[in-house]
Amino acid sequence: MGCGCSLGIRGIVLAAGLLGSGIRLGDFARNIAIWSVIILGLVAGYQYRYDLQDAASRITAGLIPGNPISGMNADGTLTVTLAKSANGHFEVNGRVNGARVHFLVDTGASSVVLSQEDAERAGIDTASLNYSVPIMTANGQARAASITIATLQIGDIERHDVRAMVTKEGLLTGSLLGMNFLQTLGGFTVRGDQLILIN
Known part of the structure; x- marks a missing residue:
């Protein structure tokens, strides 16, 4: 009973203080409600930060084709997400x-x-370059030169001293990100229209 009386007295003192300070109870209640919503929003945003990050990645990748979206998965591992392009392939600006x-x-x-x-x-x-390495292309056999790339970066994933091939002019319309890069990753997975590279 003593505890209930103490709380009641504190409530009366608080109410009297608010009334005496000129703050209207309606304004006070509105401000409490606004701050409660802000705090709940921050807590929810922190709790669902990875889901929100994935959603933002999907939106950005859809707006900018080939744009790699760097992020973190739940255990803090670096990931890079690529969106499938209109032609059905995964392409990326590296x-x-x-x-x-x-x-x-x-x-x-x-x-x-x-x-x-x-x-x-x-x-x-x-x-x-010495174009002496035989390779198979969609148009048949061709020759390429073996090189070492000092730095290859896809989003925030970076590799050094990557073996690569260079084709002669006109043989390829673009460059290929092949398995010797992908095998340096912790893994990669396809989820719907997204390819997720895991560092």
Whole structure:
């Protein structure tokens, strides 16, 4: 009973203080409600941060084709999400030696393959390369040059000293992100229209 009286007295003192300060109870109640909603929103946002991050990634990837979306999964591992392009393939804008290169993700390619144009943009002297490695393309057998890429970056995933091939001019319309890069990852998975690379 003593505890109930103490709480009652505190409530009366609080109410008297509010009334005496000139604050209207309606304004006070509205402010309490607004702050309660803000605090609940922050707690919910923190609780569902990974789901919200996935949703934001899907929206951004849909608006900017080929744009890699870096994030974290539930255990804090770095991920990069790629959206399927209109042609049904996974494509991504990456960087080779700091230069922007558009890749087609190709699990059928054993190696990263750069078109001659992309290799030149990345600072590789294609005129001095030895095009002696036989490769199979959609148009049949061709020859490519073996190189080492100093830096290959897809989103926030970065690899150094990556073996790659360079094709002669006109052989490829774009570059391929092959298995020798994908095998350096912790894994990759397809979820609907998304390819998720796990560092």
